[in-house]
Amino acid sequence: MISSLRQRLRSIPRGPELRKMIWEMIDNRVRIITAGLSMKELRAVLRGDPPTEKPNPRYKVITTSFIAHLRPRYYPLGATWFTHTFRLGWMTTFFFVVEVLTGLILMVYYIPFPDQAYGSILEIESNVFLGELFRDLHRLGAEAMVLFTWLHLFRTYFTGSYKGARTFTWLTGVALLAITAWLSFTGYLLTWDQLGYWAITVGSSMAESGPVLGPAMNLVLRGAPDIGTGGLLRFYLNHVILFPLIAILVISIHYYKVSREHGISLPADIEEGNASDQRKKEANRRIDLIPDLLSHELFLTSIGILALLAIVYFDWFNSPLETHANPQATPLDTKAPWYFWWLQGLLKIDPAKILENLINPILAAPLFVNMGIKPLELSLLLNSKFIMGLVVPPVVVGLLFAIPYIDRNPARLARKRPFAILWGIAWVFILLALSYMGLPEYGIETPPATRVIQDLAPEEGMGILRETPYEELIPGIYTVGETNPEEICGSDFTYTSSQTGEQVIGCAHLVEVFTEYSEGLLAAEEDGLLPDLHAIMLIERYGPDLKRVGLDVSWTDEATGETKTYTKHYFLHAERSLEE
Structure with missing residues (x-):
């Protein structure tokens, strides 16, 4: 036995032979992992060198790997020009992957019940390792995905890349836009704060406006007449299970059509033969997926990750989280996410009033009056929320789906399809105009006193009043138009900041609050909106480490001659703030 053991030990290679054996073992393992690339070839790929073996082992990766075989071995160079596609499709897919990864992490800690959802968000932001980062990345990635999906759709339309064999791909792209919008809509409620709750309440109320089936649709969507446990659970399951699976399916179909059937479209001048021979030759030059295009995509992915992290790190973007959802308190400005502003703008359009304003002046002519024709009251017949919502x-959306069938012009060059280009530009401006109309400030008149105080301490967010350090809240009565803001605390007022521990001179925050309060009200008085204005800001101690700030505005109503008053109180604690 000992002799056989010695014989085996002698058979083990030593020196160069041992190193060669270890290298071959590692090389074989790398070939298995990379589906055919040796260590030497992998090094050549990373350095951008030509293949080291024949036949080209890089093609073997694509033919044998399950994931890599979804893509062609090479592309025409013109299809990969950045100025042609801007990599919008790739970036949309990238942000979808970001959403999936960050969403899976957030799912571990999120609790989809009204009494625990808001608390679980606070738990994620405060106690989960990197929880706030993942939540910011998830929200930022969602908005970026919506933006890039729209841009990708516009790019496809204006370059005419939806024609011919690419018609079905266009249909899947429009479907992905709708799916992305629905994913964003359902995710908005999950924070269970005032912003999300009321945005979804207003948005989902459109379903109830439908005739006959409206109430039933509302129950299916919300699970009850009002949004509660059933509604939150429905939105959660839609957001994390049903529609992500649908999105993955449609993305797979869309990607397969692009990569395996018709490929990425070449620039229109090359496909239609209007380019120079040199440009055609350059555009049709073959570029391999590995390493050329893959390295470029990895570079874009790195840029995308770096951009997301930089935006979050430098606080250029923070996921909003307002106060806990309160079904009994409607915020002054209920607004949808920016990508639904166009829909909110649509809801502000009343087709009945538009028709009445067009037709009733005609019916007021003596001819029609003598015939006994009365002015129309179409608001009783036309439900604007149902029509516009x-x-x-x-x-x-149906028109978007139908574009390839409406536009029968086979040309892709912009100069050969001027009507389609002008029509697309018109729709972009219509979308922007509707989005502007969807802003809370458009078309909604808020009493000036309410607006001024709302700007100081908005119901959604902090505002400059709540951000005022507790030490600067000097008790006293400050009258608008009489008290000079610069003399509120005097030049000798100092305090030690409880947050930084530094010595602070003056009360700049309180001065800013009272200045904005005064200027806003006085401007409204000059415009005749607040005649006989009398307004004060009262700061008083209300308890240990607690002060109450009262904002009281009174004016004369010109219509009735009565004195009207609007008062709001805010309780500001040394460590937190509560509103009455």
Whole structure:
């Protein structure tokens, strides 16, 4: 036995032979992992060198790997020019992957019940390792995905890349836009704060406006007449299970059509033969997936990750989280996410009033009056919420689906399809105009006193009043138009900041609050909106480490001659703030 053991030990290679054996073992393992690339070839790929073996082992990766075989071995160079595609499709897919990864992490800690959802968000932001980072990345990635999906759709339309064999790909792209919008809509409620709760309440109320089936649709969507446990659970399951799976399916179909059937479209001048021979030759030059295009995509991915982290790190973007959802308190400005502003703008359009304003002046002519024709009251017949919320949006989406069938012009060059280009530009401006109309400030008149105080301490967010350090809240009565803001605390007022421990001179924050309060009200008085204005800001101690700030505005109502008053109190604690 000992002799056989010695014989085996003698058979083990030593020196160069041992190193060669270890290298071959590592090389074989690398070939298995990379589906055919040796260590030497992998090094050549990373350095951008030509293949080291024949036949080209890089093609073997694509033909034998399950994931890599979804893509062609090479592309025409013109299809990969950045100025042609801007990599919008790739970036959209990148942000979808970001959403999936960050969403899976957030799912571990999120609790989809109204009494625990808001608390779980606070727990994620405060006690989960990197929880706030993942939540910011998830929200930022969602908004970026919506933006890049729209941009990708616009790029496809204006370059005419939806024609011919690419018609079905366009249909899947429009479907992905709708799926992305729905994913964003359902995710908005999950924070269970005032912003999300009321945005979804207003948005989902459109379903109830439908005739006959409206109440039933509302129950299916919300699970109850009002949003509660059933509604939150429905939105959660839609957001994390149903529609992500649908999105993955449609993305797979879309990607397969692009990569395996018709490929990425070449620039229009090359496909239609209007480019120079040199440009055609350059555009049709073959570029391999590995390493050329893959390295470029890895570079873009790195840039995307770096951009996301930089935006979050430098606080250029923070996921909003307002106060806990309160079904009994409607915020002054209920607004949808920016990508739904166009829909909110649609809801502000009243087709009944538009028709009445167009037709009733004609019916007021003596001829029609003598005939006994009365002015129309179409508001009793036309439900604007139903028309603008449930009829127009599906029609718009239907038109997007129908574009390849409406535009029968086979040309892709912009100069050969001027009507399609002008029509697309018009729709972009219409979308921007509707988005502007969807802003809370458009078309909604807020009493000036309410607006001024809301700007100081908004119901959604902190505002400069709540951000005022507790030490600067000097008790006293400050009258608008009489008290000089610069003399509120005097030049000798100092305090030690409880947050930084530094010595602070003056009360700059309180001066800013009272200045904005005064200027806003006085401007409204000059405009005749607050005649006989009398307004004060009262700061008083209300308890240990607690002060109350009272904002009281009174004015004369010109219509009735009565004195009207608007008062708001805010309780500001040394460590936190509560509103009455």
